[in-house]
Amino acid sequence: MQAPLSERRVFITDTSVIFAAVQNLLKVSRAKSVEIIQNDEARKAVCKLTNDYVNFCKECCLYASQNISRTEPLQFDPGHYRCLWTSFSLFAVLYTPEPGFDDAPVGDDLMEWLNTHYVQPSTQEGDELSSQERPWEDPAFWPYLIRTSLRGLSKASAFFLNVLSRHPSTYLQSLSQQLSPLLTNHPRLPQFSAEKDFAIASRRWKDKVKTLRLELDRVPEGERDDGYENWWDRFSDIVGILEGQEEVIKRVCTELGADWKEVCCVWGIFVDTRLRRHDLPDIVAQVLDEMPPDPTDREDMVHSALFLGRPTQALAEAAQLDMWLAAHLADLMEPVELIDSEPDDSELSLRQHYILAYAEYLRTDPSLWRITVDYMYSCGEVGRGMADQVLMRVPLHLEAPKDADAAGEEAARIRAGHLAGVLKDVNETCFEYQREEIRRMVCRIAAQSFIREKEYGLAISYCTSAEDWAGLGRVVDLVLEEYIAQGKSEPARAETQVTSADRVIYPLSQALNDTGTKIPAPGVFLHRLMFAVRFAEFHQRRASGDGQGAAFDVVTMFREDIAPKSWWAVLLCDALELLQNGGPMPFTSNDACLLIQKLEEIHIAVGQGAADDYLPILRRVTKRGEKHALQRLEVVRLALARYYARCGAIGVGGRPSGWNY
Known part of the structure; x- marks a missing residue:
C-alpha cells in the first residue's frame, strides 16, 4: 500500500x-x-x-x-x-x-445528478450540428435530439426543433412546432410549492402528449421518410419517451449507448413522475435484469x-x-x-x-x-x-540538530523547555481524548531522549510531568554523576542546565506536595532533586562571581540538611575558594562555625571507620585515595581557621555561645 x-x-x-x-x-x-x-x-x-x-x-x-x-x-x-x-x-x-x-419524488434529483456527472450529448456535438444548413441530413441529428429530450435539456431541444421549420416535410414542421412547447413546458417538481399542483400539471401535460401522438399517427406512411432518415420513427421515439413507454426508453438508451443509470434516472421523469426513494430499488432491479452493471467497473458496482x-x-x-x-x-x-x-x-x-x-x-x-x-x-x-x-510511537524529533544554524524556532523553543512541535501536539491529543496514561508514557519517552542528549534539565521537567519519580531520581543521579566525572573543573554542563530549568523544576515539585499529590517516597526523590538544584545553583553563582549567593547556598544545604553526608566533603572543598577570597567575606562567623562543625563531624566519622559514608564522592572527584581526600580536607580546615580568625579581627558575625573550638 x-x-x-x-x-x-x-x-x-x-x-x-x-x-x-x-x-x-x-x-x-x-x-x-x-x-x-x-x-x-x-x-x-x-x-x-x-x-x-x-x-x-x-x-x-x-x-x-x-x-x-x-x-x-x-x-x-x-x-x-x-x-x-x-x-x-x-x-x-x-x-x-x-x-x-x-x-418527495426523486426523479428530478436523479436527473440532475446524471446531467452533472455524465454529460451527454456533448457541447461539441451541438456546435457541429448548429453550424449546418440542413442538420437533419447528418446521421447524428436525431440521436442528439432524442438525447436532449431524454435528459430534459429543453433549450437545446427547442433550438433544433425550430430548425425543423425549414424541413421539406410540412408534417414534420407542424409536429415539431407542437413538440417544442411540450419539452420546454414539461412540469418538474421543483417548479411547484405543492406536490398536488405538480400532479395536476403533469396530468394536463400528459393529455397534450396524447394529442401529439394522435397527430403523429395521422401522418401518411409515404410521408414518413425524407430520403435521409425515417424521421417519423425518430419523432415517435421522442413522443414515446414523453409518454413514459418503458420499452421505448430502454431501447432508445441502448441504441444511444447509455447504460442502466440513464434508464433509472429517466424513469422518474417520464415513466413514474411520483417515484419515491423507497420505491426505487424495485425499479432498478427490473432494469438491471435487462441491463446489468459492468462487474469490471468498480464505480458502476458502487x-x-x-x-x-x-x-x-x-x-x-x-x-x-x-x-x-x-x-x-x-x-x-x-x-x-x-x-x-x-x-x-x-x-x-x-x-x-x-x-x-x-x-x-x-x-x-x-x-x-x-x-x-x-x-x-x-x-x-x-x-x-x-x-x-500510534501515539507512543510518534517520532518526537527531540535530538539536538548537529548544525546549530539549522535549528529552527520550533526546535529552539523545545530546547528552552517549552512544549512545542510534535511533542506539544501529542500532549494536546492525549488531553483531547483523555489518555492520561499515554501522555505520561510519551513524557517518559521524551525524558529518555533528553537523557541520551544529556539535557538533564529538560529530562527532569518531563519526568515530573510524567510523574515518573523513579526516573526523576535516576536523572538527579546522572546530574550529580556529571559533576563527579568532571572533577574539579568548571561547573558541569549538566549542572548549569539544571540551574536554568530549576525555576520550573523546583516549584513544580513543590506544587505536587502542596496539592496533596501522592508521590511514592517523596522524601527520597524530592530531597535528591532539591539538592541537585541547589548544588547546581551554587556552582553557577560561584562561577559568575556571586560569592555571597554561593556562600548562602552552601550554608543552606548544610543548615537545612539538604546535602547528603557523602557530599559534605565535596561541598567543603568546593567552598574553599570562597574562604580564600581576599575580597568581601561571604560567610558570617556563624556560617564559618557551621562549616567547621561539619568538617569535624567528617574527621570524627572517618576516624571511627565510616570513611565510606563521608568520603566516597570526594575520592571519586579527586580520582585519588582516602589519604589524598583527607589532605584536601586539611587544606579546608586551615582555610576555615584563617577565615574565622579574620571574622574575629574585623567583627564579622558573632561568636556563638558555647563555642569551645
Whole structure:
C-alpha cells in the first residue's frame, strides 16, 4: 500500500476536517440524547456535511484535471477523484436529502445528478450540428435530439426543433412546432410549492402528449421518410419517451449507448413522475435484469448497490475502489441507521471496520499520525488501543540538530523547555481524548531522549510531568554523576542546565506536595532533586562571581540538611575558594562555625571507620585515595581557621555561645 503523495495528502487532510465535524455532531447529539434520524436539525447537519464531502471531491477532481506543471506526478488521476465525486453525490441524493424531502419524488434529483456527472450529448456535438444548413441530413441529428429530450435539456431541444421549420416535410414542421412547447413546458417538481399542483400539471401535460401522438399517427406512411432518415420513427421515439413507454426508453438508451443509470434516472421523469426513494430499488432491479452493471467497473458496482438500497454491499464495493470512500460513507451511514451499529465477533461495528482499515492506510505516512489517531479514537476500545500505540510511537524529533544554524524556532523553543512541535501536539491529543496514561508514557519517552542528549534539565521537567519519580531520581543521579566525572573543573554542563530549568523544576515539585499529590517516597526523590538544584545553583553563582549567593547556598544545604553526608566533603572543598577570597567575606562567623562543625563531624566519622559514608564522592572527584581526600580536607580546615580568625579581627558575625573550638 503506497503512502499518500502531495495531492492525496491534501485530500486526506482537508476531508479529515469534515470527518472531525461529523464526530463533533455525534458527540453533541449523544450528550443531548438525540437520535440523528429523528431530529430534523441533526439530519440537516448530516446533509450539510455530506455535501461538504461532495464539494471537496469535486474540487479535487477539478484540480487534478488542470493542465499545469507539478512538482510531482499525481498519485491518483482525475478519473479516480471523479469516481469519488459521483459516488458520494449519489449517496447524498439517495440517502441524505433535506428533512421534509425524504418522501418527495426523486426523479428530478436523479436527473440532475446524471446531467452533472455524465454529460451527454456533448457541447461539441451541438456546435457541429448548429453550424449546418440542413442538420437533419447528418446521421447524428436525431440521436442528439432524442438525447436532449431524454435528459430534459429543453433549450437545446427547442433550438433544433425550430430548425425543423425549414424541413421539406410540412408534417414534420407542424409536429415539431407542437413538440417544442411540450419539452420546454414539461412540469418538474421543483417548479411547484405543492406536490398536488405538480400532479395536476403533469396530468394536463400528459393529455397534450396524447394529442401529439394522435397527430403523429395521422401522418401518411409515404410521408414518413425524407430520403435521409425515417424521421417519423425518430419523432415517435421522442413522443414515446414523453409518454413514459418503458420499452421505448430502454431501447432508445441502448441504441444511444447509455447504460442502466440513464434508464433509472429517466424513469422518474417520464415513466413514474411520483417515484419515491423507497420505491426505487424495485425499479432498478427490473432494469438491471435487462441491463446489468459492468462487474469490471468498480464505480458502476458502487452505484448499482446504492441504487438498489444495499448499503453494506455498497461499502464492500467502495472499499475496492478507495478505502477513503468506504470509511467516510460508513461514518455517515451509521448515524442515519443504514448499517448496523452493533459490533460483530471481532468487537467492531461495520463502520469501525472500514474506519480502522482506512486508518491503517494512513499509517503508511508517519506525518499523518494526528489524523490517524482521530479516526482510530472514534472506534471504541479497539480503536483507542490502536491509537494509543500510534501515539507512543510518534517520532518526537527531540535530538539536538548537529548544525546549530539549522535549528529552527520550533526546535529552539523545545530546547528552552517549552512544549512545542510534535511533542506539544501529542500532549494536546492525549488531553483531547483523555489518555492520561499515554501522555505520561510519551513524557517518559521524551525524558529518555533528553537523557541520551544529556539535557538533564529538560529530562527532569518531563519526568515530573510524567510523574515518573523513579526516573526523576535516576536523572538527579546522572546530574550529580556529571559533576563527579568532571572533577574539579568548571561547573558541569549538566549542572548549569539544571540551574536554568530549576525555576520550573523546583516549584513544580513543590506544587505536587502542596496539592496533596501522592508521590511514592517523596522524601527520597524530592530531597535528591532539591539538592541537585541547589548544588547546581551554587556552582553557577560561584562561577559568575556571586560569592555571597554561593556562600548562602552552601550554608543552606548544610543548615537545612539538604546535602547528603557523602557530599559534605565535596561541598567543603568546593567552598574553599570562597574562604580564600581576599575580597568581601561571604560567610558570617556563624556560617564559618557551621562549616567547621561539619568538617569535624567528617574527621570524627572517618576516624571511627565510616570513611565510606563521608568520603566516597570526594575520592571519586579527586580520582585519588582516602589519604589524598583527607589532605584536601586539611587544606579546608586551615582555610576555615584563617577565615574565622579574620571574622574575629574585623567583627564579622558573632561568636556563638558555647563555642569551645
